[in-house]
Amino acid sequence: MHLSKSQYIRGRQCLKSLWLYKNRPELRTVSDDAQASLFNTGISIGELARDLFSSGVEITFNPDDFNGMIEKTKELMDNDTKVIYEATFREDGIFAMADILVRNGEAWDMYEVKGSTSARDDKGIVKNHYLQDASIQWYALAKCIRLNKAYIVHIDNSYTRNGALEIEKLFAIDDITVEVKEELENIEEELANMEQVLSEDLPDIDIGKHCDNPYSCDFSSHCWKHIPKENSVFDISYAMGKQWTLYEQGITHIDDIPDDFTFGANATLQLKHHESQEIHIDKEEIEKFLDTIEYPINFFDFETFQNAIPRFDQQRPYAQMPFQYSLHILHEDGTLEHKEFLGDENSDPREPLIRQMLQDINNSL
Template structure:
């Protein structure tokens, strides 16, 4: 067998990628934990979808014995098995394993390809088209081809309803329309693969990430600097590759920056001059819009492709943890946190703790507030008893990302991004180093995977260690926000007013002039 359905779709994306997969796997980037988790999710969804077609038999996958899988499938068909999972066939030197093959009484067959996505994508049509090509070539009467995918509008009740969780989309007509293209595609792929010694000369392009991020990117993009015109913020992909084809790769190569948006010009100009661009007045206006005490808030969430809890939809963000740093006018900090128990729906307890920790009339500060507001709104919709309080919190949220998103503060170290991933090391490098010193959990992806796996860990000491790692990571997220805001105050040259109690020498720092302060320790008035 020299091709499979996965190799066929890989070849459609890029023939060079196909060649590398066949002959130079050593140049490809191995799947990371995140990619591996996606594969595992796909396997779980595929297994569950088989319940839509009960009573079937699975053909065990064996990459070293495709012929054995094909023979096993033939025996199942001869035994009048109606539903076969991973039914395997070969035609024209192409091997396919069909997720679910349904055999009708008249011996016609139906192909069902299962995807853990929530929609039908074009690449899925090509995936199923090669399956149709193989079965049709063998002589089967393929009556129907369908994509089985998750329904993101489904909300789980007390029990999981498989028939509502999945949507079955009939794509027979679309697949038939693609059949005429397949022989031409196969001819091209075989031509490329016939020369084992010469790598195809295909340049980088939009195909490197469409429809999937190619595992050859690190190899194929090795001639592109780490920071280049491809990092210009909000620049359309077409424009980036147009510049690239003109020989423009580095910022210094750009002939005329006036053709870019104002925000992009700030990025380019800052990179060329190596200077910070700061709008102090705009930063002051932002700071003055904040009212103390400030509640710096950050959530951690995870997702379930297959909802385990009532009220959950596929891939909905489920909050399981938050950190709060409460900042007073004098700079004093108080930290509060919540981390749910694993193995149960965390939302109710999280919502209950959140309304206890955040009053209805305070400024809540988030970084990229759309995420936090989305979490809070869904909690309000789900839990009526907390609804009014949660909606007050929702209304009081402000976004610490605003000064960076609007380019009121920009430094070359941000590399065109206003993500906290770039803002934090640019403004507060010591905080970025603190993340690197964390154990087990150093980013949001780590947090999501760690919490999702906690219920599977039997060693209580290991579980306690990971829970502590989750707490320290989330705490650092909100402390980072405190430090970023502190840096904004500094660059805006905001005046700090320092008051010292003459009686007990307690020091108070304010960012506005105070007429009378009462010392909280000895009760004296400080004027």
């Protein structure tokens, strides 16, 4: 069996996804621009994080010569290289590339770089997909070299840029060695399971919450074909997981939901109006709100961008940065004015935007 790290993680999410990936890749839905842009962000963060461990040597990615990448890695290790970026290994059929490997005495420390702002969930537990990622990496690497520690390098969003970028403050480093060692106990079994599944016919695995957790599966358009395109139980807002109870009972269309099946207030309202096909307008609430509005009425629409790596002073990673607005001002006599702001992409748009916004809105009052 030959598996890359990402295929192993795919298999941990769903064995059917791994099987389809290996045997029916044409059924995948090709990633869209948004995913490509996320991927690109990841690359630039990964490259920047290398500055935490300077003077490293990079193994250049070459999809036509993985063996050359593996050989080059061995050569650098034999030559007493202290830091290697994208060190490449293939052991026991597992192909893995470590973002950053740092020599630590006779052993090596492994650093995986992530663009997120934490390696852990709200309860302080290492995120499962990060753990699987680091663990399979450790599993493959430990067959060739002695490993000391496993770390996740992630963005520290408490950092505020002030002058030159301070790499040590931009990134936080989380030691997950203990968790990785615990997870290693499961890997042999998981790999054996994957090998078994891949040697057989398509596994009979139904859709479920795992289709979106931790990643949106790219085989959804294939596996979810039996779900109605419109008015399915998965179109109910605020269903709070009850759509899966219905699905398990073989109910996929809203019209087939039994009368005695109960939902919360929002979902019940949606279903009631789906049945009557009447549009729901809460005129009383709308009137209450409209009564609070006085002329001139400002209709303010704005756009923001986010940078993982702050570009300007007083900017934090992933801060929402307003750069454009459109303001329509309706006066009591019916006159409609329009004002707008568009930042200059090479400078911080926040202060000029706020100054002009205050002027535009105040002048209309």
